[in-house]
Amino acid sequence: MASQADNALTLQTFGSFYLAGQPRVQTSLPTREVVLAPGGVPVTINPNGTQWLGQMYVQYFFPVQSVDAPPLSFWHGGSMTGAMWEQTPDGRAGWMQWFLRRGWRVYNADAVERGRSGWSPDAPPFAEAPILRTAEDCFTQFRIGSPVSQVTPQALSQAAYPDCQFPLEHFGDFMCQVVPRWTKTDQLMLEAWCELLERTGPVTIVAHSQGAVFALRAAARCPNKVAAIVAIEPAQAAELRDIAALSAIPVLVIYGDNLELDKRWPQIRQRTDVFFHQLQQQGGDVTLVDLPQHGINGNSHLLMMERNSDAIAQLINDWLLQKCQHNPQRVSL
Template structure:
């Protein structure tokens, strides 16, 4: 690790975590069942009846010693991932948590409901469906490391990545380790827990990725005054239902190599149309800035620091009235 450390230490006035939101569910009338708790142990009887705490959200916070006074900035990861996506990059560089801390933001990182340290509810007793799990092959294609299905190969030398990719492809196998199962019926629960978080910490910037893009925009449109700005890193859709009013300053950042990906071509057009409808939405197409080859996880790409700087600069113009304390 030592070769990767930053010369400048990170100084925090506070660091910790909490869980927020969720609901209580009672189960009754179920039969106890037997389970061996460890290999070689005796079976014990487990009583499934009682109270369950479900649909809460885990939040870890890092508050820099010298805050920039612009309020909290919350990182909200995408589908099949956790807050870890904002931490260290797969090749060991500092991720956006550290980068935005160094810019003086009060940083909050969440694991969306049902993922990571947020836990998940018993299935089928409380949740109707089980989780889905992504293959490594699918991650390779969907995250635009390499084109379409079939690009992944177990032998790294035989993988078909984009020639111009800025993703650290030599560390793709390390990246895959952070993927986790996800459920597909939990959007309302996710938005509900996030609203509870905003109720606790106040008006915030939301930096979201992929699946959470449309959810964050929905949250902003449904809760005027609670979200100071949205930064959507490659949002995987638009808010459902479509909002009548959307007036939150919003930056949508789109990476490269979308021309060979049918899904992203379509999404890109929809995002254009959405932004034409609501003037507070601005699109940053990295290719239009002469920056080519960014993947779907551009906060891990080799130019992640540069993109973080551009996002931070946009936030400064989008929130001109925020108190900007000296660092």
């Protein structure tokens, strides 16, 4: 078992639920005769009928002694599931548990199509083949280092960016977390994220990459359900028209290191900077943190999984306590 240095934890409650699933009736598809296991009794699979679509799986943990502030809702990024908040590749407890053990009530969801939320091979948004990122692609796109043509320990070590905080010897453990994603499912996902906000009531969203884009867009739709947003390396901004609705929600934006060494990140950053600058101009409460400016160097896009992940969690915790704990009136819990 993964070692667990922490003390025992008393939960008031924990469990999981699904939301947002809708029936969808389909017709005229061919049936298939299959054997579901070698030697099994054959069964006819008829895809015509009612499938469920668009549902989202959510797990939650509420500690007995909790911070007097809205719960945290963890929204993972592209190619990932809620597992990314639970564990680090080097076998430590992830941010979900770090915050839970400091008294935060936490929700952790799998976006529509990912993880335990499921998807339909017979429904239009899933018709195009999904993408499963290769290890070489992840290494570069997630800004751990410069392009590699193979993922041997030596190749990764040589290509890693300066001060690399990613535990390279556990890169394969990280790759186990990577799941397929589709490219035409944003609307289904956004609807489920909004329904999650309605279901939980006011929360602070802690979101990564693609999840941070959904956090901004969903918060603009349901601003009274969002106490604050922690946007970790947002992959994109929301629309400029969303800004008015976001102006009363404190936002913490965090970036890791070495953006300038990457092909795509300077362009992504330029766009998100425009958005957050406009938000600030219109009265928004935006805190922008470049970790290197706080003396925290070498973090990639996956900063919640890296060696110094606890130090970054501490920085977020300080901001959260300042923005949310002392203003319990600002959200109607």
